[in-house]
Amino acid sequence: MRTKIAGIGHYVPDNVITNDYLAQYMDTSDEWIQERTGIKERRYATKHKESTTSMGAEAARIAMKNAGIKAEDIDFIIFATLSPDYYFPGCGVLLQRELGITSSEAGALDIRNQCSGFVYGLSVADQFIKTGMYKNILLVGAEMHSMGLDFSDEGRSVTVIFGDGAGAVVLQPTEKEDQGVLTTCLHSDGTHAEELAMINPGSHGGYHLGTEKYGYPDPDTPGGVFITQKMVDDNLLAPNMTGQLVFKTAVVKFPEVINEALQKTGLSKADIDIFVPHQANLRISQFVQRTLGLPDEKVVNNIQKYGNTTAASIPIALSEAWHDGRIKDGDLVCLAAFGSGFTWGSALIRW
Ligand code: UT7
DSSP states (O other): OEEEEEEEEEEOOSOEEEHHHHHTTSSOOHHHHHHHHOOOEEEOOOTTTOOHHHHHHHHHHHHHHHHTOOGGGOOEEEEEOSSOSSSSSOHHHHHHHHTTOOOTTSEEEEEOOGGGHHHHHHHHHHHHHHTTSOSOEEEEEEEOGGGSOOOSGGGHHHHTTBOOEEEEEEEEEEOSTTOEEEEEEEEEOGGGGGGEEOOOSSSOTTTTTOHHHHTOOOTTSSSOOSSOHHHHHTTOSSOEEOHHHHHHHHHHHHHHHHHHHHHHHTOOGGGOSEEEEOOSOHHHHHHHHHHHTOOGGGBOOOHHHHOBOGGGHHHHHHHHHHHTTOSOTTOEEEEEEEETTTEEEEEEEEO
16 A cells, blocks of 8 residues: 555745846845845735745645545644644644544644655555555644744844745545655754754753753752743854855755665666755756756756745645646656755655
């Protein structure tokens, strides 16, 4: 038994944020952003009216309709995000409530693997389906980055890259030979965990990087301090990224993990019909495309319109490509991601 994508959908907010708009708040330019990242614009959700969960729900409704199932048919939810509505509980149960899945028969799992979240979620779902445990899994990747970015000059190298949105798939078993998820490959290496991270607020208490930097009280003070005044004063509550290290590692790991999947399945680069990379930076995707020797028509890039939407980027791009008629039955679809952790992974799917 294999796992097939039975339905797919995506949602991006209406609010278009251009590079020129960002240049009003920070020292950046349309020229710099396009040259270094390929991004022309991104979307931001509407504060108070939308959230990571609500966008995930919009995408999920389309995916369920597309699969011809109702919310109550879902027996398991997997939600991948790094920008959850709450610190806890995760978005999985919030999505369950939003979709009106009241049956406690369903389970909800939250995935914290950042840019690789969708590929990790797909792999987890694939194992559950193959063992016969679940029949209709809803996998969602959604992000509301705009709430957590630093709009000062200090945050510019991170802030200009990210955008909001959501994508979702319904996964079901298939008994058709040569259809569905052929393989998934997952990897991680925590050596550079802090090089692409949002460290605060958190329960580290200065464990990794020293208490002084974060203004923690002496250890004998009872109780923990989740967020300190120093974090607020010193602008330590935003994501940080060592861009060049991430870039250099990504262009090695992407081809490596794709080749691993091809080797496992006995397929070759030329067999790939559609390549959907995590939309990290257009330059990274172009580099990987050249390494694989794929023509433009086989590669899906939409970072120009939506920026980097982390866990949502692959399902949004996959959904857009499918709804545009770029993916046909029988196509070999290759997914690959790399990001914070570092974590990376790939998947090969026979559509
Ligand atoms: O999905 C998560 C994974 N993340 C990624 O894959 C990101 C990978 N990395 C990248 O995409 C690139 O490293 C960035 C786009 C983040 C940065 O591009 P870069 O070519 O590596 O630039 P850089 O960090 O080496 O900075 C070059 C210059 C610096 O100025 P100086 O020191 O040369 O004067 C930066 O301060 O560009 C400056 N800079 C900016 N200038 C205008 C950094 N951000 C900006 C900005 N606007 N937004």
